[in-house]
Amino acid sequence: AQKITQTQPGMFVQEKEAVTLDCTYDTSDPSYGLFWYKQPSSGEMIFLIYQGSYDQQNATEGRYSLNFQKARKSANLVISASQLGDSAMYFCAMRALSGGSNYKLTFGKGTLLTVNP
Amino acid sequence: EAEVAQSPRYKITEKSQAVAFWCDPISGHATLYWYRQILGQGPELLVQFQDESVVDDSQLPKDRFSAERLKGVDSTLKIQPAELGDSAMYLCASSWRAGMNEQYFGPGTRLTVT
Numbered sequence: 001a002q003k004i005t006q007t008q009p010g011m012f013v014q015e016k017e018a019v020t021l022d023c024t025y026d027t028s029d030p031s032y033g034l035f036w037y038k039q040p041s042s043g044e045m046i047f048l049i050y051q052g053s054y055d056q057q058n059a060t061e062g063r064y065s066l067n068f069q070k071a072r073k074s075a076n077l078v079i080s081a082s083q084l085g086d087s088a089m090y091f092c093a094m095r096a097l098s099g100g101s102n103y104k105l106t107f108g109k110g111t112l113l114t115v116n117p
Numbered sequence: 118e119a120e121v122a123q124s125p126r127y128k129i130t131e132k133s134q135a136v137a138f139w140c141d142p143i144s145g146h147a148t149l150y151w152y153r154q155i156l157g158q159g160p161e162l163l164v165q166f167q168d169e170s171v172v173d174d175s176q177l178p179k180d181r182f183s184a185e186r187l188k189g190v191d192s193t194l195k196i197q198p199a200e201l202g203d204s205a206m207y208l209c210a211s212s213w214r215a216g217m218n219e220q221y222f223g224p225g226t227r228l229t230v231t
Binding site: 004037042043044045046047050091093103104105107108109110 | 148150159160161162165173206208210219220222223224225227
């Protein structure tokens with residue numbers, strides 16, 4: 001079974017500052033992928049960044065980076081230079097890469113990020 | 118840019134009525150997923166299709182929910198009869214194949230059962 005824990009129900013950050021959203025996970029799968037999605041108030045889920053469990057380097061996508069610490073089972077999202085448009089719900093998710101779980105995504109409960117001007 | 122289409126965007130229905138949601142995945146995507154997202158929670162997979170076949174419906178309440186993807190393209194999720202606890206966002210996603218890293222999500226259907 002897979003489990004994602006996001007302990008921060010809400011976070012506030014000033015515009016142009018960096019913010020870290022926490023995510024810890026638990027799984028028995030030997031290889032897995034970790035994802036972050038953004039969900040604005042309009043409802044759609046927007047893929048942000050992906051990290052494979054065997055990737056040697058932390059993933060980066062523009063202003064997003066994933067701080068992957070395998071031994072601690074954490075996959076924190078770092079957003080640099082926050083913008084007002086970053087205000088949204090952020091979900092951490094994972095899935096097995098071995099196919100045993102039919103590749104379904106398991107999501108955390110999310111963190112609501114508010115960027116203040 | 119190709120997108121996953123869903124309709125309706127919003128649906129209000131009375132308890133015990135039937136309701137249906139439609140999803141059209143990105144062209145060429147063989148894998149289609151239906152998720153339910155209760156307010157304040159992350160999405161939870163209801164059913165996964167590979168082409169026209171169901172590969173995972175372990176979390177689908179089969180006494181009232183049904184899903185089909187007859188031609189392996191678009192899909193319909195039905196609830197009959199709807200219950201108050203079914204109020205949620207219903208999200209459809211697709212990927213080129215099941216092992217792909219990225220699932221593309223549609224805008225969702227927000228269901229309110231009164």
